[in-house]
Amino acid sequence: MINMIKLISRVYSLRPRLSASYSVTQSVIETGKRPKTGIVMLNMGGPETTDQVKDYLLRIMTDRDMIQLPVQSRLGPWIANRRTEEVQKKYAEIGGGSPILKWTNTQGRMLTEALDQMLPESAPHKHYVAFRYVPPFTADAFTQLERDGVQRAVIFSQYPQYSCATTGSSMNAIADFYKNRKIPENVKFSLIERWAGHPLLARVFAERISENLHRFDSRVRDNVLILFTAHSLPLKAVSRGDTYPHEVAATVAATMSALSVPNPHRLVWQSKVGPLPWLQPYTDDAIKAYAKQGRKHIILVPIAFVNEHIETLHELDIEYCDEVAKEAGVEQIERVATPNDHPTFIAALADVVANHLKNGPKLSNQFLTRCPHCVSARCQSSKQFFKQLISGVISE
Known part of the structure; x- marks a missing residue:
């Protein structure tokens, strides 16, 4: 794996950094080569x-895969309208918009460059971005993939830890796209829906944490509290059997093993939405509570996010570090950067995809297994669709 990290660093250093608006399709036209393998990056x-912002919130609040509300067709739009101005102000405070597309395109470009070096037999590789709530949407990505005539398509979730509300929602959107559309017969599909335990994912977080620990005075460094923070989940989903909480915990455990420091750590949860009970303890409450206990040196680690966005740049940096921690009397709090374009992270992406392309499985039994208390007909039909899609046998 060390050799892989060196390879990624070398590949990236040889290529100029491209702007977020750079078109991968344009690069294909310039080289005259059609992509053989497509990597569809879901987020x-x-x-x-x-x-x-308004349309973004509206899509989230009306997506029952993401959140369940009573009378959702009316309550969802009402909540979206009510929150639009507040959320717009938050985006204005971090520069006017989300950098997720920029980072996803950067990661995708670096990933496919690495794969071209590692796996010339499946090259050229091209990445496609498939977002749920803003362009480019799922339909945009798969329409372009079909136009490009790729022979192999890897559907690759950028949520390392699986949840029915995130990756599951993207799976349902793909199934919806092909519901009334002919499946391309010349494309072989496969799916990577989770990779929470990958050692290089743990390593990149460990490296990020280590960098931040050295910002603390050596006299307190070993006692700095490491708070791993992840997006929370409604307790209803946890009770149903969603695997997300234990997959996040697995990434935390792997990271602490790779880090090998004596520091205490805990897993906490952020970004609760709505009145229903969600997974706790909440990150802001934990900061306040630990400050009362005398823990005045803290590191926040966004363990479930692979790139910067509103919940790191505003919720963690502004609301928690600049406001909550200071009011609670925390003496020093540092926030670990998300993986972004860190060479170790790109090596993780490349290793996940390369191993998948060489060894499979094309579709995991873990994905096909529903939650023990799942009663969603939509979930059942979506999993059946993927079983058919990837086997190449599609029911008419």
Whole structure:
């Protein structure tokens, strides 16, 4: 794996950094080569401008895979309208929009460059971005993939830890796209829906934490409290059997093993939405409580996010570090950067995809297994669709 990290660093250093608006399709046209293998990168996405915020919130609040509300067709739009101005202000405070698309394109470009070096037999590789709530949408990605005539398509979740509300929602969107559309017969599909335990994912977080620990005075460094923070989940989903909480915990355990320091650590949860009970303890409450216990030196680690966005740049940096921690009397709090374009992270992405392309499985039994208390017909039909899609046998 060390050799892989060196390879990624070398590949990246040889290529100029491209702007976020750079078109991968344009690069294919310039080289005259059609992609042989497509990597579809799934994520929630975020509004690039404040003008996109209202529609972004509306799509989230009306998506029952993400959140369940009573009378959702009416309550969802009402909540979206009510929150638009507040959320627009938050995006304005971090520069006017989300950098998720920029980072996803950067990661995708670096990933495919590495794969071209590692796996020439499946090259050229091209990445496609498939967001749920802002462009480019699922339909955009798969329409372009079909136009490009790729022979192999790897659907690759950028949520390392699986949840029905995140990766599951993207899976349902893909199934919806092909519901009334002919499946391309010349494309062989496969799926990577989770990779929480990958050792290089743990290593990149460990490296990020180590960098931040050295910002503390040596006299307190070993006692700095490491708070791993992840997006919370409604307790209803946890009780149903969603695997997300234990997969996040697995990433935390692997990271602490790779880090090998004596520091105490805990897993806490952020970004609760709505009145229903969610997974606790909440990150801001934990900061306050630990400050009362005398823990005045803290590191926040966004363990479930692979790139910067509103919940790191605003919720963690501004609301928790600049406001909550200071009011609670915390003497020093540092926030670990998300993986972004760290060479170790790109090596993790490349290793996950390369191993998948060489060894499979094309579709995991873990994905096909529903939660023990799942009663969603949509979930059942979506999993059946993927079983058919990847086997190449599609029911008419």
